[in-house]
Structures are given as structure tokens and as C-alpha cells.
Amino acid sequence: MSSETHEFKAEVAALLNLVTNSLYTNSEIFLRELISNAADALDKARYQALVDSELGGKELEPHILITANAQANTLTIEDTGIGMTREEAGQNLGTIAHSGTLAYLKQIQEAKAKGELSEAGEVNLIGQFGVGFYSAFMVAEEVSVHTRSGKPGSEPIIWRSKGDGRYAVEPGTREARGTSIEITLKGEAKEFLDRWRLQNLIKRYSNYVIHPIKLRIVDAEGEDKDPEPKQINAASAIWAKSPSELEDEDYQEFYKHVMGGFVLPGDEPFGKLHYSADAPIQFHALLFVPGRAPADLFQEDRKSLQLYARRVLVMENCDSLLPQYLRFIRGVVDSEDLPLNVSREMLQEHKSLSAIRRQLTRKALKLLAELASDEAETYAKLWKEFGPVIKEGLHTDSSQRKDLIELLRWRSVAKGEDLVSLKAYVEAMPEDQKSIWYIAGPDEAALRNSPHLEAVNAKGQDVLLMSDAVDEWVLQSLAEYEGKSFRSVTQGELEDAADEDDKDDDAKDEDSEDADEAKKDEREASPIDPLLNLGKVVFGERLRDVRASKRLVDSPSCLVDAAGGMSRNMERILRMAQPGMGGMGNSPRILELNPEHSIVKAANTLAEQNKDDPRLPEWLELLHDLAALSEGSVPDPAGAAKRFQRVLGEVAAAAVEQQS
Numbered sequence: 001m002s003s004e005t006h007e008f009k010a011e012v013a014a015l016l017n018l019v020t021n022s023l024y025t026n027s028e029i030f031l032r033e034l035i036s037n038a039a040d041a042l043d044k045a046r047y048q049a050l051v052d053s054e055l056g057g058k059e060l061e062p063h064i065l066i067t068a069n070a071q072a073n074t075l076t077i078e079d080t081g082i083g084m085t086r087e088e089a090g091q092n093l094g095t096i097a098h099s100g101t102l103a104y105l106k107q108i109q110e111a112k113a114k115g116e117l118s119e120a121g122e123v124n125l126i127g128q129f130g131v132g133f134y135s136a137f138m139v140a141e142e143v144s145v146h147t148r149s150g151k152p153g154s155e156p157i158i159w160r161s162k163g164d165g166r167y168a169v170e171p172g173t174r175e176a177r178g179t180s181i182e183i184t185l186k187g188e189a190k191e192f193l194d195r196w197r198l199q200n201l202i203k204r205y206s207n208y209v210i211h212p213i214k215l216r217i218v219d220a221e222g223e224d225k226d227p228e229p230k231q232i233n234a235a236s237a238i239w240a241k242s243p244s245e246l247e248d249e250d251y252q253e254f255y256k257h258v259m260g261g262f263v264l265p266g267d268e269p270f271g272k273l274h275y276s277a278d279a280p281i282q283f284h285a286l287l288f289v290p291g292r293a294p295a296d297l298f299q300e301d302r303k304s305l306q307l308y309a310r311r312v313l314v315m316e317n318c319d320s321l322l323p324q325y326l327r328f329i330r331g332v333v334d335s336e337d338l339p340l341n342v343s344r345e346m347l348q349e350h351k352s353l354s355a356i357r358r359q360l361t362r363k364a365l366k367l368l369a370e371l372a373s374d375e376a377e378t379y380a381k382l383w384k385e386f387g388p389v390i391k392e393g394l395h396t397d398s399s400q401r402k403d404l405i406e407l408l409r410w411r412s413v414a415k416g417e418d419l420v421s422l423k424a425y426v427e428a429m430p431e432d433q434k435s436i437w438y439i440a441g442p443d444e445a446a447l448r449n450s451p452h453l454e455a456v457n458a459k460g461q462d463v464l465l466m467s468d469a470v471d472e473w474v475l476q477s478l479a480e481y482e483g484k485s486f487r488s489v490t491q492g493e494l495e496d497a498a499d500e501d502d503k504d505d506d507a508k509d510e511d512s513e514d515a516d517e518a519k520k521d522e523r524e525a526s527p528i529d530p531l532l533n534l535g536k537v538v539f540g541e542r543l544r545d546v547r548a549s550k551r552l553v554d555s556p557s558c559l560v561d562a563a564g565g566m567s568r569n570m571e572r573i574l575r576m577a578q579p580g581m582g583g584m585g586n587s588p589r590i591l592e593l594n595p596e597h598s599i600v601k602a603a604n605t606l607a608e609q610n611k612d613d614p615r616l617p618e619w620l621e622l623l624h625d626l627a628a629l630s631e632g633s634v635p636d637p638a639g640a641a642k643r644f645q646r647v648l649g650e651v652a653a654a655a656v657e658q659q660s
């Protein structure tokens, strides 16, 4: 057989032109592509050996050998796979396997030419979009494929091309079944002779190719540095194994790999999910709930799950495999049903991917539920790290709401440091309690000491402490749990705690923004009316109302927000989120006074006797200061300090007078 020269088909020539001259800046992906082809060839040989007793080379050990020869300026990727006959080589290496490829690449090129593709976008696309064998021409002066098929009677051949529109096929000398792709490197591609560069690339892109990938370096003097080449990749897709074959250490090792190679003691994963599915989509997943929130959890370009297609990494960070609220989960998904060479965008829309996502979401939520029910201590830590992220799901994923609600945890007044689920809260509710009480604010310690809790606590009813910024936002999407509505102890008018729900059922009603306003007129007379009336005059527009409290036991006063309106905490959070909203957070509040408290009683007596007593306005201001102080922020600290100073001065003087 003689040497024959052929013209590439027009589309291949166009493709080669694009690939080599204008498309890629990130040429390193060629190695991933060639390794992937070699791995495919090994897979095919493995299968063919099973079904074809005539196949040659059955004794060959499957492996991929990469040789960087600095003396010859070549990089060779050799496999002991299925090989190619002359006809196959002409067909496989002279045409484009995927029909849409050229059109798609042209689009990318046009976008690039028009400057529509940012550098980051380009790198991203390139990382995800391979063009298989032809990508070798990004780094090659010339490519020589030495191959021999395992089919009986087939001759070895050499396929050569400089990527210039033509290729030649000539008789080869290869003895063993398989393929060796020898790349004569371009001047600017010398980096691919470097051991560390190659090792790095193999580990990064092909670590879990199931066949061993070995590396041999021959230096510029022609000395073989690796007479016995060492394996570089892990070569075992541990996710594809059965969990019964794996030890804890295997998982630990792999977790380390997933987390970038480094895990601090104490940061071991909270849980893992090792799962394989056969129908309708075939895939394996090995996922971890990390033992510490990754630093990039709230960043746009955070890491995500790695997506493999048949053991080949196709996407380093595939964020469409799980919903956003599970973005802290890290690991690998490997599907048998995904194409290797499609764009990120096309892959994201692949129907297999959404099927995988559905199953993974269900499984991940199940894992979290199991941790929550069986390993309370672990779950408490997990909740601290990821609770705020999981809560996002209540707003964004109505399909999983039911499961997500059961994952929610808060601390409560009665349970101290322990976390409480809504289920546990409701189960512990006394019979006469109708609503789920909560109090929201930035500082949990301050919430625990809030005077607003007094009457509710006195009735033996627990209150959930909501100090996470997203809590109240979450509640907006909850409305109720098992028929029990959520009620803030700092909002609306609180009736006698025992029967408040029967009377006051509109606190959560959206339309009842002015419920408190309406009640002002129908409110029954209070023994402290003289003081309340005076208060209304003293505070005027500064307060929405001054009224007798049903929620206080020990404290003289507290500030509350109107029923149905936005809470002070919510306003604070919105202000933080949108600093431009200057007017927010100034809506007047309601001052509640405790009719049973000695200070209030005394002030009221004074008001009854002489409503013009000059001390009364100051005392009312002090009651307001006290209420604000208990929440942690006094609007006029200097004024309040002066008032306290004056009153204390009077008390001290009176004490001295009494003594003498």
C-alpha cells in the first residue's frame, strides 16, 4: 500500500481553520479531548473483546501513555484501545462527527469578532466546548496518528496532517492494537512538554478517567526520565462503585479532592450522598454537604458540582444540577446520557440534566431530613452554616416547600441553645395557644430579654427567636404551619394571652394595616387612661398610639409595631439591602404601658390629680426611653441620659432626706 493524499471535506477544512487560527485562546483543552478519545477507544475495545472472539490484542493492558519528548519536540498520546482501520481513519478523522458543530463554532467566532464575547465568557465556552480530535491542531505543527485496529487482518496505518486542508494515509509500523497520536508542537506550545504542566492538566481534567494515564518525559538530550512511567490520575471513578466496595477513607480522600485538596480537622463533611440511578437517566452522583460553608457561597462565580459524561469532565462548575438553595453541596455527577462536546448553554438545557436535577434535589433534601431527625447535633452545626441558604428555597421552590418547611430550625425562649423545628414547637404548644409566636431582631440575646415576651412566657407559651436577616422574609412565604399562623410578639395588639386569638384574628391580615387604628376607637376604658391621654399629647405625631399593654408583666413599657404593617426589623433589613431608601424605618410606632406596673400606676395617679404636673412629660419620655433601651437602640441617647440623670438625682436626694 502506498501513501495517499486526500483533501479534507470542505466543512472539516473550515473547522480546522477556525480551530487553529481564531477560535481558541485556551489551547490546553486539546489534551482532555485526546485523552477522552483514548479512553473511549479503550472502552470500545473492552466491549468488543466481550462480543468478538476474533478481536486481536486481548492480552493488552488498557492504559493511556502520554510521552513528552523535548528532544523530538513531540507530545504523544498513546492508547491500547480499539484502533482504526484505514477506512475508519479516513472516515473518522476526515469528517465532523456532530452535524451542528461547525455552525456553532462559526457563531462563536462571529460573536468574538464583533466583540460580543467577553474574555471570561470565551474562556468559559472554550473550557466546555471541545472539538475532539481536531483540537490537536491548536498546538500542532503536524499530527501523526499511528493506529492499528484489532479487527483480524487489518494493517497498521499512519494518518498525517499539518492541518492545512490535506491529510495523507500511509502504511504504518505499529504492532500492537491501539492508537498513538503524535503531535509535533508549535513553537508557542512548548509548555506541553513540561512535566508539571502535564500532570496538572491530567489531574484537573482527567483524574477520574477510569483507565490509568501514565506520563513519560524524555528530556532535550533524549534521556528517558521515566523508564517506568507512573500513573498520574486516580483512575477510579469512585462514584461509579457500589458503596459496599468503599471504605470511609475512600470517601475522605475523595472529599479532599472535591474541596481542592485540603480539609482542616473538624471540617469533615456533615453528610454524603452516594447514589446511582438507572432509569430513566443513567447517572452516578457522589455529593457532600461540606463541614464548613465554602468562602464563595454568596459569590456569583462560586464553585459548584462537577459534571462528568462517561468519566470525562465536561463542566467544572455545573450549577444547574441542584437548585440555588442547595448550592453549598459539592461533589461529582457522572452521566452516561450526556454528550461530551456541547456548549455549556446547550448542556444546561439538555433534558437529561433536568431529570438528574429533579432526582438529586429530592435525594439531597432527604439526606438533610435524615440528618435533622437522626443526628441533631450535626444538623445544628449544618444549620448554622447553611440555614440561611436553605431558607431561600421557601421563596424560590414551591415544589419542595413541604420538605423545606420541615428542615427549618430556630432557637426559642424556652429551649435555650437547642434548635426547635416547627413540628416540635407545635407539638409542645399548650392547648389554649393558637398562634406560633416569634420575635425578630438582629441580636438574639436582646430578643431573649425583650419585654414583649413577658405575658406570653407567663402563660407557658414558647417564642421562636428570629435573628437571621432573612427570617421575616421567609415567614412571608410561610403564613402558617399546620393551621397555626405566625405572630410576632412585637406587632399588633396583644389581647390577654389566653384568649387573644379568638379576639384578634386580623393581625396577619394584609388588609389590616390599620387594624390598630380601628381598634383605637372601640377600645375599652383603661384605668390608666389619664396617663395614656396625656401621652398622646406629649408624643403627638412621633407615635402612632399610646395604649395599655396586655403583653407586659414585669416591665413598665415597650414599643410595638402596627398589626399587618412592616416590622421595625423588616424595615431595618430593607434599609440595609437598599441604603438609598432614606425614609424607611421612620413609620411611627406604638408605646404600650403596663397598667400593673408601679411606675405607670404612680404616673397615672399623678396625671389624675394634676395632668399639668411638669414632671409627667419627662416621665413619659423616660418610659419611652426604657422601652427603646430594652430593644438596644435609643433614638436620642444624650437626651435620655439627661432625663435619667435628673430623675436619679431627685431619687437620690429624696433617699438622703429620708435617712436624715
Ligand SMILES: Nc1ncnc2c1ncn2[C@@H]1O[C@H](COP(=O)(O)OP(=O)(O)OP(=O)(O)O)[C@@H](O)[C@H]1O
Pocket: 033, 036, 037, 038, 041, 079, 081, 082, 083, 084, 092, 093, 097, 131, 132, 133, 134, 178, 179, 339, 340, 341
Ligand atoms: N485514540 C483513538 N482511538 C480510536 N479511534 C479514535 C481515537 N481518536 C479518535 N478516534 C475516532 O475518531 C472519531 C472522531 O473523534 P473526535 O474526537 O473528533 O469526535 P468524537 O470523539 O466522535 O466526538 P466526542 O468527543 O463528542 O465523542 C472518534 O469518534 C473515533 O471513532
